[in-house]
Amino acid sequence: MGTSLLGSAPSTATARVSRKRAFSVAFDHVGKAFPSGGQDHHVLHDVDVTARPGEVVAILGPSGCGKSTLLRAAAGLDTASAGRVLIDGTPVSGIDPRCAVAFQEPRLLPWRSVRENVRLGLPSGLSRAEGDAVIDDLLRLVGLTAHAGHRPRAISGGMAQRASLARALARNPGVLLLDEPFGALDALTRLQMQDLLLTVHAAQPTTVLLVTHDVDEALQLADRVVVLGRTGPTAPASISTVLSVPGERPRDRASEVLAELRVQLLGHLGVDAHHPAAR
Amino acid sequence: MTTPLAPAGDAVRTGDAGGAPAPVAAPRRRPLLRAVLGLLLPLVLLVLWHVLSTTGVFSAVQLPAPLTVLEAGADLLSRGELWTHVGISTQRVLTGFLLGAGLGLAAGSFIGLSRWGSALVGPTIGAFRAVPSLAWVPLLLLWIGLGEDSKVTLVAIGAFFPVYTTVSAALQHVDRHLLEAARAFGVHGLRLLTTVQLPAVMPSVISGLRLALAQAWLFLVAAELLGASMGLGFLLTDSQNNGRTDRLLLAIVLLAVLGKLSDALLGVFEKWAVKKWA
Numbered sequence: 001m002g003t004s005l006l007g008s009a010p011s012t013a014t015a016r017v018s019r020k021r022a023f024s025v026a027f028d029h030v031g032k033a034f035p036s037g038g039q040d041h042h043v044l045h046d047v048d049v050t051a052r053p054g055e056v057v058a059i060l061g062p063s064g065c066g067k068s069t070l071l072r073a074a075a076g077l078d079t080a081s082a083g084r085v086l087i088d089g090t091p092v093s094g095i096d097p098r099c100a101v102a103f104q105e106p107r108l109l110p111w112r113s114v115r116e117n118v119r120l121g122l123p124s125g126l127s128r129a130e131g132d133a134v135i136d137d138l139l140r141l142v143g144l145t146a147h148a149g150h151r152p153r154a155i156s157g158g159m160a161q162r163a164s165l166a167r168a169l170a171r172n173p174g175v176l177l178l179d180e181p182f183g184a185l186d187a188l189t190r191l192q193m194q195d196l197l198l199t200v201h202a203a204q205p206t207t208v209l210l211v212t213h214d215v216d217e218a219l220q221l222a223d224r225v226v227v228l229g230r231t232g233p234t235a236p237a238s239i240s241t242v243l244s245v246p247g248e249r250p251r252d253r254a255s256e257v258l259a260e261l262r263v264q265l266l267g268h269l270g271v272d273a274h275h276p277a278a279r
Numbered sequence: 280m281t282t283p284l285a286p287a288g289d290a291v292r293t294g295d296a297g298g299a300p301a302p303v304a305a306p307r308r309r310p311l312l313r314a315v316l317g318l319l320l321p322l323v324l325l326v327l328w329h330v331l332s333t334t335g336v337f338s339a340v341q342l343p344a345p346l347t348v349l350e351a352g353a354d355l356l357s358r359g360e361l362w363t364h365v366g367i368s369t370q371r372v373l374t375g376f377l378l379g380a381g382l383g384l385a386a387g388s389f390i391g392l393s394r395w396g397s398a399l400v401g402p403t404i405g406a407f408r409a410v411p412s413l414a415w416v417p418l419l420l421l422w423i424g425l426g427e428d429s430k431v432t433l434v435a436i437g438a439f440f441p442v443y444t445t446v447s448a449a450l451q452h453v454d455r456h457l458l459e460a461a462r463a464f465g466v467h468g469l470r471l472l473t474t475v476q477l478p479a480v481m482p483s484v485i486s487g488l489r490l491a492l493a494q495a496w497l498f499l500v501a502a503e504l505l506g507a508s509m510g511l512g513f514l515l516t517d518s519q520n521n522g523r524t525d526r527l528l529l530a531i532v533l534l535a536v537l538g539k540l541s542d543a544l545l546g547v548f549e550k551w552a553v554k555k556w557a
Contacts, residue, residue: 077459095462095463095465095467097465099463100463101460101463105456107456107459109457109461109475109478111479111555111556121464123465124465167464171464171465
């Protein structure tokens with residue numbers, strides 16, 4: 001499956017319209033607090049990390065630790081209450097045209113076809129013909145050409161998530177923000193989507209920030225894994241560790257090096273890996 | 280799988296429509312049967328009407344026979360008056376409906392989308408809504424006069440509120456996830472309204488339109504009852520004054536038929552729109 005996915009990788013979209021951008025993303029001492037009952041509820045504290053252009057960074061952490069909040073700050077959907085987010089050296093303020101987001105739910109417009117949903121992602125200023133060409137290429141890239149005319153409710157969850165990915169790519173993002181994009185899919189489809197993401201990244205080598213709670217997903221896809229964690233039940237989350245993942249992608253899922261890293265990461269997440277070395 | 284890229288796991292889900300055949304031929308599934316069933320009660324009523332009027336239970340002035348009413352209609356038709364009444368009433372309903380529904384859509388969008396708008400203007404519109412239709416008539420006559428404008432205005436008032444209410448309420452409940460996704464792709468303002476918000480509330484808009492059309496007919500009769508020289512409402516008062524119960528019943532039957540007919544037309548549009556937007 002993985003090899004056939006990679007086999008058809010380089011899309012002609014890259015040739016026709018210049019669609020290669022990759023920007024750095026710097027979280028500069030980012031903190032976030034939500035007002036709750038007169039008192040501020042601190043979710044994130046002093047998150048300081050930079051993703052290099054073209055890098056795939058996984059943000060890993062237990063649920064409710066503010067992973068998505070961090071991503072939303074980069075997208076401009078939320079504002080940080082402390083610090084700032086810089087993309088390509090300039091601070092994010094409001095919805096940023098250099099970013100594109102794919103959410104945990106596909107969030108497709110139910111009254112539009114898959115094709116027209118992808119069109120929503122196109123940046124302004126493209127002619128109809130240019131836009132059509134980009135959409136055609138993206139649908140081919142994510143394997144939805146045959147289902148371009150279907151409504152979202154007529155396709156499977158995995159296909160809807162691929163349409164959502166294509167819509168994000170249509171924006172030609174310098175930073176691709178993925179908020180647990182495969183979290184709601186079944187285990188097998190999730191593995192296939194991970195391979196597809198690698199294909200996409202090869203065709204359009206943008207910076208990717210991937211929020212996930214799946215340790216294996218992080219190890220399979222990321223150059224670096226940022227682990228968020230809390231010191232106490234009410235304390236805000238901050239970076240507990242940053243790990244570099246070795247090896248070219250696609251990586252051997254049975255690799256021993258990755259297995260060691262998995263044990264380490266699970267340890268950081270407070271999960272017992274039941275591994276002799278971890279005891 | 281058609282393309283090498285498509286993972287093998289996910290087959291296309293076909294829509295559920297037309298899947299399992301219904302075990303019993305329910306009327307809902309057979310439009311012809313449904314139409315026939317719907318006509319049964321009117322036929323029974325017609326027969327009952329005929330019996331009651333011809334056997335002397337009611338006098339001819341109280342309840343003229345169906346055939347007498349039909350003759351009255353033929354008589355008006357031959358004088359060319361019937362089409363005038365029906366035509367002018369339909370015209371008033373349509374112009375007033377379009378005007379009122381259009382304004383209702385605009386105001387409903389504004390109130391439904393803007394917190395300030397809903398806080399500032401919402402209660403006032405609610406209070407105006409509580410005014411009964413007939414209460415407007417003297418004021419409209421005083422301000423606008425006896426002409427067409429005052430009648431069309433009253434019909435527009437009637438059509439405005441159902442559209443306004445349904446649209447403003449529905450817009451407040453559009454899926455936040457969809458809105459956020461569209462915003463994340465740089466869609467905002469008027470484009471957000473036309474790409475996400477209005478399509479999402481389309482089914483509610485159309486049920487609002489149907490209510491508005493029914494209200495438009497109601498308000499038309501109110502307008503024509505008081506101060507008109509043409510139209511079905513005028514036919515009602517004029518027949519009452521001349522003791523022509525046959526024409527009075529004719530006007531009522533015509534109102535029923537026209538109201539049902541226009542609602543059915545909108546129903547066809549609704550079916551198409553629900554298929555397209557829902």
